[in-house]
Amino acid sequence: MDIASAKLIYFSPTRTTRKVVAGIAQGACAHKAEHIDLTPPDTALQALVEVNDDLAIIGAPVYAGRIPAEAASRLRRLRGNGTPAVIVVVYGNRAYEDALLELRDLALEAGFRPVAAGAFIGEHSFSGDATPIAVGRPDGDDLRMAEEFGRAIREKMKEMRALDDIPPLRVPGNFPYKDVAGLTGVTPVSGEGACARCGECASVCPTAAIAVREAAETDANLCIRCCACVKVCTIGARRMEDPRIRQVAEWLSANFRERREPETIL
Numbered sequence: 001m002d003i004a005s006a007k008l009i010y011f012s013p014t015r016t017t018r019k020v021v022a023g024i025a026q027g028a029c030a031h032k033a034e035h036i037d038l039t040p041p042d043t044a045l046q047a048l049v050e051v052n053d054d055l056a057i058i059g060a061p062v063y064a065g066r067i068p069a070e071a072a073s074r075l076r077r078l079r080g081n082g083t084p085a086v087i088v089v090v091y092g093n094r095a096y097e098d099a100l101l102e103l104r105d106l107a108l109e110a111g112f113r114p115v116a117a118g119a120f121i122g123e124h125s126f127s128g129d130a131t132p133i134a135v136g137r138p139d140g141d142d143l144r145m146a147e148e149f150g151r152a153i154r155e156k157m158k159e160m161r162a163l164d165d166i167p168p169l170r171v172p173g174n175f176p177y178k179d180v181a182g183l184t185g186v187t188p189v190s191g192e193g194a195c196a197r198c199g200e201c202a203s204v205c206p207t208a209a210i211a212v213r214e215a216a217e218t219d220a221n222l223c224i225r226c227c228a229c230v231k232v233c234t235i236g237a238r239r240m241e242d243p244r245i246r247q248v249a250e251w252l253s254a255n256f257r258e259r260r261e262p263e264t265i266l
């Protein structure tokens with residue numbers, strides 16, 4: 001089976017997952033590659049999306065060892081129609097726990113056929129100057145590995161004659177998946193006087209939680225703490241100042257310095 005057309009499907013608030021998915025697609029060398037970006041809030045409202053391609057590369061970040069609930073609900077809007085799929089999670093150098101298994105199961109439920117899986121590393125959403133965590137990742141080496149993985153997938157697909165040749169894909173993780181104890185009422189804030197009210201933060205928010213009026217106001221019930229708004233703010237006015245998150249960031253920065261490497265399953 002040749003890969004003539006591919007769909008790159010991802011939820012990626014701070015864009016590290018997107019980079020990894022694009023790297024894999026580069027290696028898999030589809031002549032026609034289209035993006036289905038599930039990150040903007042309007043995708044949450046769209047009707048079912050039919051996928052009928054030679055390959056889908058489906059990526060999501062890891063939040064507390066799981067797939068973000070917001071990403072899972074958007075992925076449920078896809079119909080895979082038997083499209084072979086690469087399952088990819090991107091995590092912030094701590095652990096991916098049950099996320100890869102959960103994403104594989106979501107892909108199966110949506111009618112895809114998982115053929116390969118990968119867990120890659122991205123700069124942690126809570127990383128900052130005082131608490132660096134996996135800064136700059138995926139870096140050149142990670143993206144070379146993503147491309148290499150894409151090439152290996154293309155070779156494997158070439159050897160297959162029919163969809164039924166695809167054996168069930170096993171990935172690490174436990175079911176039932178781990179419980180997510182969500183923080184409530186925690187959001188980044190825009191420093192009074194520092195905010196230029198440019199609206200960039202609102203434009204990248206995947207849940208439309210930010211409204212910029214006299215100041216940037218954030219709806220704590222909608223915010224998923226992805227930190228896309230913090231990373232996009234070029235003047236540093238937008239910050240995650242909640243002491244609980246700062247404590248987590250300090251713990252991650254102190255305890256997860258050792259570089260983890262991407263894992264692939266084919």
Ligand SMILES: Cc1cc2nc3c(=O)[nH]c(=O)nc-3n(C[C@H](O)[C@H](O)[C@H](O)COP(=O)(O)O)c2cc1C
Pocket residue numbers: 011012013014015016017018060061062063064065066090091092093094095096121122123124125126224225226227
């Ligand atoms: C709420 C939240 C929870 C997270 N939980 C984990 C985790 O359990 N393990 C981990 O290694 N990284 C974790 N991360 C870091 C992200 O997985 C990582 O930064 C990823 O690269 C973000 O992907 P994106 O750039 O596509 O948004 C978490 C990030 C956020 C915002």
